[in-house]
Amino acid sequence: MIVQPQPSLFKRSDIIIAVLSLADGRNRSHQFTYGLDAVCDELSVNVMRTVTPKTIDDCDIALCSLCSPNDTMALVCALDHRPKSKLIIGGHGVYPFRSWRQITHRIAFGRVEDAVDDCVLSDAALPWCYDYDRDPDLTGRYVIRQARRLLRGEQSVGCNGACKFCQYGATRRRFGGAYGNSNRGSVVLEDRWENAKAQPGAQTTALDGLSEATRKRVGKPVDDAQIIDKLSWCLNRVSGIIRLKVFMIVGYPWETAESVKHDLLHLRDVLGRVRPGPQCGRIMMLVTWTPFSPEPLTAMEDEPANISTNWRDIILHDDYRCIYDSDHLNAFSLPQIPGPLTLYKRVAINRGATVDQLRGIAGAKTINDAVAIGGDLHEAGAGLRVSNVLHCEGPITSNAGERFKTYNRNADPK
Numbered sequence: 001m002i003v004q005p006q007p008s009l010f011k012r013s014d015i016i017i018a019v020l021s022l023a024d025g026r027n028r029s030h031q032f033t034y035g036l037d038a039v040c041d042e043l044s045v046n047v048m049r050t051v052t053p054k055t056i057d058d059c060d061i062a063l064c065s066l067c068s069p070n071d072t073m074a075l076v077c078a079l080d081h082r083p084k085s086k087l088i089i090g091g092h093g094v095y096p097f098r099s100w101r102q103i104t105h106r107i108a109f110g111r112v113e114d115a116v117d118d119c120v121l122s123d124a125a126l127p128w129c130y131d132y133d134r135d136p137d138l139t140g141r142y143v144i145r146q147a148r149r150l151l152r153g154e155q156s157v158g159c160n161g162a163c164k165f166c167q168y169g170a171t172r173r174r175f176g177g178a179y180g181n182s183n184r185g186s187v188v189l190e191d192r193w194e195n196a197k198a199q200p201g202a203q204t205t206a207l208d209g210l211s212e213a214t215r216k217r218v219g220k221p222v223d224d225a226q227i228i229d230k231l232s233w234c235l236n237r238v239s240g241i242i243r244l245k246v247f248m249i250v251g252y253p254w255e256t257a258e259s260v261k262h263d264l265l266h267l268r269d270v271l272g273r274v275r276p277g278p279q280c281g282r283i284m285m286l287v288t289w290t291p292f293s294p295e296p297l298t299a300m301e302d303e304p305a306n307i308s309t310n311w312r313d314i315i316l317h318d319d320y321r322c323i324y325d326s327d328h329l330n331a332f333s334l335p336q337i338p339g340p341l342t343l344y345k346r347v348a349i350n351r352g353a354t355v356d357q358l359r360g361i362a363g364a365k366t367i368n369d370a371v372a373i374g375g376d377l378h379e380a381g382a383g384l385r386v387s388n389v390l391h392c393e394g395p396i397t398s399n400a401g402e403r404f405k406t407y408n409r410n411a412d413p414k
Contacts, residue, residue, distance in 0.1 A: 007046040017120070018049035018059035020087070022074040035091060036065040038151045042116040051085075053078035061086045061120060066093030069349040072100070076358045079103045082132075088120060095171070095296045096350045097130065098138060098384050099358070106131050109390060110145035110171070111157075128393065143393040147175040161192070162219045163208065164299040165249065171297055173394045191247060193222045196230055200240030200281075206247035210263035214252060218300070224270045235277030235328055242283045250315070251291040251306040251343075253380075257314050264320045267331075276328035285331035287323065289315055291343045296350050296386050304380040305347045307367055312337040340367040348374045351383025 007013060019036065040047040040063075049059060056062050062085045066072050071093050082103045089097075090108040097107050107130040112119050119129060128145035130138075147157040156176030159169040191206040209215035212223045234242055250260060271285075291311055294303040314320070315333050323331040341364065348361050353374050364370035377383045 007048055011044055011046045013046045013048070015045050015061065015121070016049065016059040017043070017045050017047045017061045017063065018051040018056075018085075019047060020056060020062045020064040021050050021052055022064070022071060022078055033065045033067065033091070034151075034153075036063060039063065039090070039112060039116050039120070042113065043120055044117050045121065056083045056087070057085050059085050061088065063120070064089050065091035067091050068093050069346045072096070072349050073345065073358060073362050076100050076103070076355050077362050090119075092167075092171070095144075095167075095386050095390060096352060096384075098386060098389070099352045099354050101130065101132055101138065102136070103355070104132060108145075109142055110393070111147045112145065113151065114148045115145075138389060141389055141391065143391060144171050146173045146392070146394045150176050161221075164219045165208070165292065165295065167295040167298050170295075170299070171392055173392065193226065193230060196234065196242075196244060198234040198237035198242075200238055200242055202243045202245065204245045204247070208247060208249045209252070210248065210250065210255075210260060210267055214255070214263075217254075218249075218252070227270055228273050231271070231274045231283055231329065232277075234283060235274070235281050237279075238277070238281035239279035240281060242281070243286065244283055245286045245288055247288050247290065249290050249292050250311050251309065253292075253303050253306070255292075255306075257309055260311070260314060261320065264315070264323060268324050271324040271329060271331055272326075274329050276326075281328070283329050285323075285329070287331060287333045289333060289337045291338055291340075293343060293346050293350070297390065297392075301385065301387060302381045305343055305378040307340040307344050307347075307371070307378050310339050312339060341370055344370050344374070344378060347378050347383075351377045352385075353377060353383070 019040070047063070051059055051062055056079075062083065064075065064087065066075065066089060071091070075089075082105070086105045087103070088106045088108065089104050090112065094107050094109065097104075101107065106119070108119050109128050109130070112128075115126075118124065118126060123131075125131065125134060128143050130140070130142055150157065154176065156174070158172040158174035158176075159166070160174055161169050163169060191204055193205050193207060196203055196205050206220075207215065207222055207227070208220045209218060215222050255263075289311060291306065292303075293305055294301050312335070315337060316335055321333055323333065325332075344367055345361055348358060348370070353361065357374050360373040361370045364373060371378075375382075
């Protein structure tokens with residue numbers, strides 16, 4: 001049961017504005033979505049109601065935030081037509097909007113602080129909003145609005161990195177101080193390897209490539225020596241246990257099952273060069289694997305997605321599950337590794353599969369069933385792009401352009 005907020009006496013209540021829950025009202029409301037919570041705080045009208053796809057017409061305006069491809073899949077499966085109420089969609093999951101735009105009234109791209117009333121209450125054309133009734137054939141070009149100010153609990157927005165696979169860096173201009181993303185006011189430190197701290201407890205970081213050559217190729221500036229130096233630096237300063245969750249991408253277009261096995265053994269050798277510290281501290285590396293997905297608006301958006309290899313079967317093989325084990329350093333793989341079907345569903349959403357295709361793919365039980373519905377969307381250059389109708393507002397535009405110019409899929413990774 002969702003507890004509704006108390007109305008503000010300083011806000012209007014003459015318009016019924018509700019948050020659309022994609023979980024039948026059980027788990028999703030603006031109280032659980034940081035960006036949408038900020039929208040409702042700034043809006044000059046009280047938002048007092050949560051609606052579901054079945055009750056969406058019980059309001060004048062329905063607000064919905066898409067935070068992931070799973071949210072998009074839930075939306076297209078829940079709505080078979082555009083509701084009578086004005087449906088406004090936002091969130092960083094809206095970028096691949098081409099195939100489902102007809103079930104919305106307005107889609108907002110990027111940040112909306114200091115312009116919430118314009119977005120929600122006005123019908124005026126905005127460069128960072130797509131309106132289906134104004135442009136049903138999608139002939140226009142729209143911008144991804146950048147941060148005007150930091151929200152409560154935020155330290156900064158954006159990233160100075162240039163990782164070619166990363167949509168976050170490709171769509172957000174750096175704003176604010178040292179990187180620190182927020183989730184309802186809880187600061188999440190940047191997942192950069194060099195920022196790992198010499199303190200006991202849980203931390204999150206990322207390597208995003210098994211080999212030094214792969215990391216260099218995708219713009220992740222971490223070589224083998226830096227891995228050794230950072231872990232040794234931490235061990236020389238702690239007496240407790242550091243639980244280091246490390247995000248790792250696998251399945252880049254140039255990687256194969258054999259090359260990944262080779263790189264896992266090489267990483268084992270690299271970790272073996274980390275010496276224990278004087279205070280008997282220990283580091284536990286919990287490696288979290290994600291199959292490479294060509295994300296919209298990134299320098300690698302045209303790359304193929306490998307749906308023929310189940311990386312879980314390889315990485316969790318007895319020879320590789322434990323990457324390294326010693327008294328001072330343990331590195332092992334977490335078992336929750338997405339399979340080919342999950343990857344294909346993500347790619348289908350990002351590359352503009354039709355609404356009917358997405359509904360069929362959502363119910364597919366095997367990768368073969370999904371491909372029979374969606375076709376070769378996972379192949380290099382297949383499907384639709386939003387990079388020809390969306391671009392970033394501000395300085396990030398030229399920076400992103402340089403990434404596209406300099407990235408060469410056929411370049412020698414060495």
